[in-house]
Amino acid sequence: MSMSIDNTAVSCSKRQGFFYAVGKNSGEDLLINRSKMAGEEHLEEKEILDEKAIGRALTRLAHEIIERNEGVDAVVLVGIKTRGIYLANRLAERIEAIEKKKVAVGELDITLYRDDLKQKTDDPKLIDSILPVSIESKSVILIDDVLYTGRTIRAAMDALMDIGRPQRIQLAVLIDRGHRELPIRPDYIGKNVPTSKEEEIAVQLNEIDGTDTVMIRTKS
Template sequence: MEEKEIMNQKAVSRALTRLAHEIIERNEGVESVVLVGIKTRGIYLAERLASRIDEIEEQQVSVGELDITPYRDDQKKRNGDPKIIGSSLPVAIEGKTVVLVDDVLYTGRTIRAAMDALMDIGRPERIQLAVLIDRGHRELPIRPDYIGKNVPTSRQEKISVQLSEVDQTDRVVILTKSES
């Protein structure tokens, strides 16, 4: 696999700072905002956004985590309702603006699963979507509200978001199969 770095540590940091400002501006503050990261890397991005928002607004934003595994449509169907395991929301989401946070938006299926999971937990006033990378190729009518970087890709390419909490570095690379 060949890899090409498209965002280094500084670019990732700048994108998150810009996303934090956009979330504050669009919601006229963060009084009713809850950030919910989609496991795994979305959680770390949500925590970083909350930290940036706190620095800017001097107001803490609640951060939750969502495990959408039981809601994925590419998993075998199970009997009964999905169990929400590995998800934790620190506050009730009724009447709140929930900002779903994920690393890469691709087909939209992960986000659809996340919205299903959220609705089983409660009924937010609105749901917004923040992604570090939007790579296109949507299969569902889902559009992010906040985008760190648009990266047009082919379906043969893969985007790898690497975060220090998991990968010991912050960067985004495109992986392509080398022709041999």
């Protein structure tokens, strides 16, 4: 393969995912990243929470939930599908270990309540939602992995109000990355992570991903 770089004719050979360009006139070796030649984007990853850090954050959140609600007799944890469900179950286990009491855990699928759904219905159904107890007059704590614009939480609150009338709704998130578009603020936060809109937060949980980690990804 031959090409031209800075008006210099070169020949290219491929080695281990890169093109090595050898200038015929200068004799200099030029290393060219193949993906950049193809116009591909790279994601630089940095771990911000490992398995132990996630565990410590959830333990702290469990204590905060117990303290703020003066126990858990009237508390219902509701995980937002998908990863919020697994976080809610982990919080319930920690609360039970501390209080020696079981706390009810529900699952909420808010897909049909999202305001960005192209074919939104006037009568959305909670198809994959499970609430084992009534939420009437209860303290419902919504659980999600990442809080971003707030639109997911708004949809979750709309869904809950179609089911019943809790005494209060609180919000617990593992990561708050900012950039709110709605006036929504979490009551319990595992970690505040200031981000740009170009960055991504990736939460992986052992139950579905085979590992516990939170990564911040930046396009380069």
